[in-house]
Amino acid sequence: MGEWILQVKNLHTYFRGATVVKAVRGIDLEIAAGETLGIVGESGSGKSVMAQAMMRLVQSPGGIEKGEILLDGEDLAKLPEARMRAIRGNKIAMIFQEPMTSLNPVIRVGDQIAEVVRLHRGYSKRQALDFAIEMLRKVRIADPERRAREYPHELSGGMRQRVMIAMGLACNPKLIVADEPTTALDVTIQAQILKLMVDMQAETGTAMLLITHDLGVVAETAQRVAVMYAGQVVEYAGVEELFADPLHPYTQGLMASVPQIDQPRPESRMLPAIPGAVPSLDALPVGCAFQDRCPHVFDKCRVSEPLLKLHRDGHSARCWLHD
Amino acid sequence: MSLGLFLLKRIAYATPLLVGAIVLIFVLVRLAPGNPVDYIIGEMGADPVVVARLMADMGLDQPVYVQLYRYVLQVLTGDLGHSFVSNAPVIDLILDRLPATLLLMVSQLVLSILIGVWLGVLSARKPGSSLDNAITIFSLATFAIPVFWLGQMLILTAGYYLHWFPIQGMVNFRAGYTGWEHVVDVAYHMVLPVTAMTLLNLALIQRLTRASMIEVLGQDYVKVARAKGLTEGAVLVRHALRNGLLPVVTVIGLEFRSLIAGAVLTETVFAWPGLGRLTFDAIGTRDYPLLMGMFIFMCALVIIGNLITDLLYALLDPRIRYS
Ligand SMILES: Nc1ncnc2c1ncn2[C@@H]1O[C@H](COP(=O)(O)OP(=O)(O)OP(=O)(O)O)[C@@H](O)[C@H]1O
Ligand SMILES: [Mg+2]
Numbered sequence: 001m002g003e004w005i006l007q008v009k010n011l012h013t014y015f016r017g018a019t020v021v022k023a024v025r026g027i028d029l030e031i032a033a034g035e036t037l038g039i040v041g042e043s044g045s046g047k048s049v050m051a052q053a054m055m056r057l058v059q060s061p062g063g064i065e066k067g068e069i070l071l072d073g074e075d076l077a078k079l080p081e082a083r084m085r086a087i088r089g090n091k092i093a094m095i096f097q098e099p100m101t102s103l104n105p106v107i108r109v110g111d112q113i114a115e116v117v118r119l120h121r122g123y124s125k126r127q128a129l130d131f132a133i134e135m136l137r138k139v140r141i142a143d144p145e146r147r148a149r150e151y152p153h154e155l156s157g158g159m160r161q162r163v164m165i166a167m168g169l170a171c172n173p174k175l176i177v178a179d180e181p182t183t184a185l186d187v188t189i190q191a192q193i194l195k196l197m198v199d200m201q202a203e204t205g206t207a208m209l210l211i212t213h214d215l216g217v218v219a220e221t222a223q224r225v226a227v228m229y230a231g232q233v234v235e236y237a238g239v240e241e242l243f244a245d246p247l248h249p250y251t252q253g254l255m256a257s258v259p260q261i262d263q264p265r266p267e268s269r270m271l272p273a274i275p276g277a278v279p280s281l282d283a284l285p286v287g288c289a290f291q292d293r294c295p296h297v298f299d300k301c302r303v304s305e306p307l308l309k310l311h312r313d314g315h316s317a318r319c320w321l322h323d
Numbered sequence: 324m325s326l327g328l329f330l331l332k333r334i335a336y337a338t339p340l341l342v343g344a345i346v347l348i349f350v351l352v353r354l355a356p357g358n359p360v361d362y363i364i365g366e367m368g369a370d371p372v373v374v375a376r377l378m379a380d381m382g383l384d385q386p387v388y389v390q391l392y393r394y395v396l397q398v399l400t401g402d403l404g405h406s407f408v409s410n411a412p413v414i415d416l417i418l419d420r421l422p423a424t425l426l427l428m429v430s431q432l433v434l435s436i437l438i439g440v441w442l443g444v445l446s447a448r449k450p451g452s453s454l455d456n457a458i459t460i461f462s463l464a465t466f467a468i469p470v471f472w473l474g475q476m477l478i479l480t481a482g483y484y485l486h487w488f489p490i491q492g493m494v495n496f497r498a499g500y501t502g503w504e505h506v507v508d509v510a511y512h513m514v515l516p517v518t519a520m521t522l523l524n525l526a527l528i529q530r531l532t533r534a535s536m537i538e539v540l541g542q543d544y545v546k547v548a549r550a551k552g553l554t555e556g557a558v559l560v561r562h563a564l565r566n567g568l569l570p571v572v573t574v575i576g577l578e579f580r581s582l583i584a585g586a587v588l589t590e591t592v593f594a595w596p597g598l599g600r601l602t603f604d605a606i607g608t609r610d611y612p613l614l615m616g617m618f619i620f621m622c623a624l625v626i627i628g629n630l631i632t633d634l635l636y637a638l639l640d641p642r643i644r645y646s
Contacts, residue, residue, distance in 0.1 A: 057549055060449075088552035101543040106565050106640055116551050151641040167551075 004030040004070075005174050005207055006054075011067035011077075013046075013053040019282035023049040023062070025231040028308065031175065036201065036208040038222030038239070040215060040254065044278045046231040047211045051177045054209075055092055056084050071174070090120040093168035097180040099160035103152035109163050110136070110148025116170040135166035139196060158189040162196065169200055176201075177209045182217065194221060215254065219243060224314070227251045230278055230289040233308060237315040247317035249294045250274070288320065296321055326637060329644050333633050337626050344622035345398050348615050349391055403616035408608045413616035416601065423493055424597030428586055430513060431520035432575075439525040440571065443532025444559060447567075450537055458529065466526035470585050474519040474592035481515060488514045491594040516593040520585055524578075531574055536567040569640055576632025579625050 006029075013024035023046045031037045039047050052058045054069055056076060069076040071091060076084060096102045103112060113135055114128035123131060129148065136144035139162040152160060161181060168176050181197065182190040198221055201208055210222055218225055218239065225242050227235040227250065235248040246252045253274040276293035279285060285292070288301040300320045308318040378384050382393060403413040442462070446455040465473075482490035489495070489512050500508045539545065540563055548562040549555075583599075590599030598617070605613040637643045 055550055057546065085552045085554065088550055090552055094547075094550040096543055096547060098543050102547050104544040104548070104562050104566070105642060107562075115553075119552055153642050164547075167547075 003033060005033045005072060006031045006209075007068070007070040008054065009068040009070070011050065011053060011069065012065035013049050013058055013062060014065045015062040017061050021282045022284065023231055023281055024053060026067075027228075027231075027233055029226055029233065029236075031207045031209060033174070033207055034201070034205045035224070036198075036210055036222045038218035038225040039209065039211045039228060040213070040218055040225060041228030042274075042278055043213075044281075045228040046281075047228055048179055049231075050228075051094065051179050051209065051211055054177060055088055055094055056081075057088075057094075086120070089116050089173075090171045091173050092175045092177060093171070093173040095161075095164050095168045095176060095178040095181045098184050099157050099164055100184065102164055103160055105152055107151075108148065109150055109152060109155065113148075113163065113167050113170055116167055120171050131170070132166070135170055136163070138169075139163070139166045139200070141166075157185055158193060161185065161189075161193050165193075165197060165200065169204060169206065172204055173206055175207045175209065177211075179211045180213065181210075183213060190217075197221070227254070230284065231281060232289065232318065234290070234318045235316070236308065241315050245315075247311060247315070247322050248290075248319050249296050249321070250290050251317075253293075253295075288318075326634075326644065329637050330630075330634055333630055337630055340626055341623060342395055342399075344626075345395050345619055346391065348618050349394050352611075352615065353387070398619060403619060404612040406610055406613045406616075408605075408610040408613065413613050416613060417598065417616060417620050420596060420598050420601045423595060424586060424590070424599065426509075427513065427516055427520070427590070427595060427597060428582065431517045431524065432582070434517065435521045435524040435528055436575070438521065439528025440532045440564075440568070442525070442529045443571075444536055444564065444567075446529070446533040447536030447540060448559075450533075455533075458533075462526035462529045465522040466530075468523075470519055470523045471588050471592050473522060474516070474589055477515045477519055478592070488512075490515060493596050516589050516595055519592075520589050523585060524582070527578065528571060528575070531571045532567065535570045536563060539563045539567040542566070565639055569636065572632060572635050572639065576629050576636075579628035579632075583621055583624065 008027055008029040011024055011027045012022070015021040015023060025046075027050060029037065039050070041047055049058060049062070053064050054076070056064070056069075056079075058064065064077050067077060071087065076087065079087070103109065110129055110132040113132035114123070114125070117123045117131050118125070118128045121128075133144045133148050136147055141147050141159060141162055147155070147159070152163075155163065164181075168178075178197065182193050185193060194217060197208070200206075208221075210217070212218060222239050224238050225236070226233045227242075227248065229250050235242065235246065235251045237247075242251065243255070246255055274293055279289055279292065285302070287303050287305055288294070288297075289305075291297050291301045294301065298320070306318050306320045306323070308316050309323070310316040311322055375384075382390060385393075401414055403417070405411070406413050406416055409416055442458050446458045449455055478490040481487045493509055493512050494500070494505070495508050495512075498508070545558060545563055548558045553561070586597070587599035587602055589595065590597045591603050594600065598620075602614070602617050604610075605617065
């Protein structure tokens with residue numbers, strides 16, 4: 001792809017408490033306009049921290065340690081806070097995992113959407129509310145005039161996630177960061193929300209960073225995938241390429257019990273368990289972070305850390321087996 | 324449910340409470356030995372015919388339930404009886420002193436809420452920081468000090484030794500100020516009692532605000548608010564505080580009784596001519612009608628206070644209005 005709208009270069013995000021937790025350790029990513037990049041990885045692999053770092057929202061004692069986040073060539077990591085605020089919710093928006101708790105319980109749904117365009121577009125109260133109703137209609141909520149006046153507790157989980165999507169797309173952002181947007185929903189609702197997101201994306205041309213546990217979701221929506229393990233990208237490839245020929249033993253492990261994309265999926269599509277656990281991020285071993293769980297581990301893996309290396313067109317992996 | 328309907332329902336709940344309080348005081352007085360006629364004729368005794376006439380005049384020859392019914396009606400129309408000690412209607416005595424007490428109570432309540440919430444938010448923003456620790460020590464200290472001792476220490480230091488503030492009463496009678504000068508004079512007299520009561524109540528409000536704000540600041544909707552690009556101030560006030568204040572409002576409502584108790588103590592220490600002082604004096608002179616009136620009046624005050632709390636809560640939290 002030619003024009004990247006977002007490039008992440010060597011991003012590190014640490015939490016400096018009693019120990020230093022290296023949640024994100026040198027991530028490189030890029031996203032083209034209108035594209036969906038999937039991020040998969042087990043719990044604790046640093047997906048959410050990376051997403052928050054891209055919006056500069058990691059709260060103390062955490063913070064971006066080094067690296068660049070280039071949005072249209074502008075490095076967000078170095079931007080003054082006031083300039084960064086003008087970008088949040090405007091050029092980059094975020095959709096969170098828990099629709100039940102992501103909306104403020106004491107503010108009307110319409111006002112919560114309106115707030116974004118009042119802030120970034122300078123709309124009047126009236127204009128902003130009309131706009132919010134329009135957005136609710138776009139995310140296919142029935143009777144949007146009435147819903148806009150309701151409070152979050154009057155809406156179902158699926159509807160609330162639609163509201164979150166409306167809120168995220170309000171300013172027509174260049175990039176949407178969706179952190180497990182369907183994980184908390186029923187399976188049938190999941191499919192509806194996912195379809196809505198894909199449709200909205202096609203309509204607006206927004207790029208999307210889609211974080212998920214669910215390889216099925218990635219297969220359906222993403223063009224490219226980054227597999228994360230212990231704060232790093234261990235494999236990075238086009239979606240078909242990755243499913244056809246996973247290079248990293250971790251990716252292979254993730255896919256082992258997942259059926260082919262064209263076969264009907266079983267009930268649970270969550271990542272299958274790989275024996276062992278993610279190493280503690282404040283005391284990583286020397287060498288490869290996956291060494292203790294890897295079925296193909298050999299001497300070199302315990303001595304030095306492999307780099308993310310390009311193997312063929314657009315397919316890279318971080319593994320000594322493919323050196 | 325509309326707010327008006329909600330309020331009507333609450334008033335409907337409050338009325339039996341008030342009637343209950345009136346019945347209770349009636350029963351208590353009936354249980355005490357002797358009756359008002361004995362009190363009027365004194366030790367000497369009197370002609371049984373006179374006694375019977377007095378009893379009939381006062382309705383004491385009627386069955387108890389008739390007397391109770393009449394008493395409740397009488398009180399509900401605002402007639403709290405007659406003080407023989409002051410030879411004046413009890414309600415007049417109370418209303419005469421009410422403004423002085425309200426002035427003190429409202430000032431200290433407003434001040435302790437403003438300062439307490441502000442300190443609580445400061446604490447909650449960085450729990451465990453040296454600022455938080457300093458505020459915690461301060462509020463624990465003021466919480467532990469009894470108000471009568473604090474009052475006397477203030478009198479001793481700021482009043483007696485330093486001569487900064489008057490230590491007794493509400494106005495300077497000798498100067499006999501009027502108009503604007505009178506207002507300044509009263510404000511000047513208010514400084515010490517208001518300080519004493521504010522310090523006492525502020526601690527509780529600070530601790531509650533801190534605890535509830537720490538919880539609220541960890542909620543998803545606060546992250547969402549930040550991701551919208553709002554300033555930290557807007558996130559705190561518009562999104563976090565409205566939720567964080569809910570438990571604070573509840574507890575202030577519940578603490579209304581001890582607020583009144585604190586007022587009695589403070590007014591006594593500073594010779595403030597309010598209801599607390601009136602109650603204290605009524606105990607000294609065994610002015611039973613006045614004490615009974617005060618009891619019912621304070622019950623009404625607490626019930627009204629709770630009503631205001633409920634209304635405030637419903638205004639802040641839409642979920643309450645529907646349950
Ligand atoms: N505030 C924090 N303080 C210290 N460590 C943190 C903090 N937040 C996250 N971490 C650490 O960062 C690591 C990555 O967490 P993150 O939430 O990004 O994982 P994730 O991949 O999103 O997992 P999940 O799939 O469960 O959402 C974890 O090991 C976690 O312990
Ligand atoms: Mg996560």
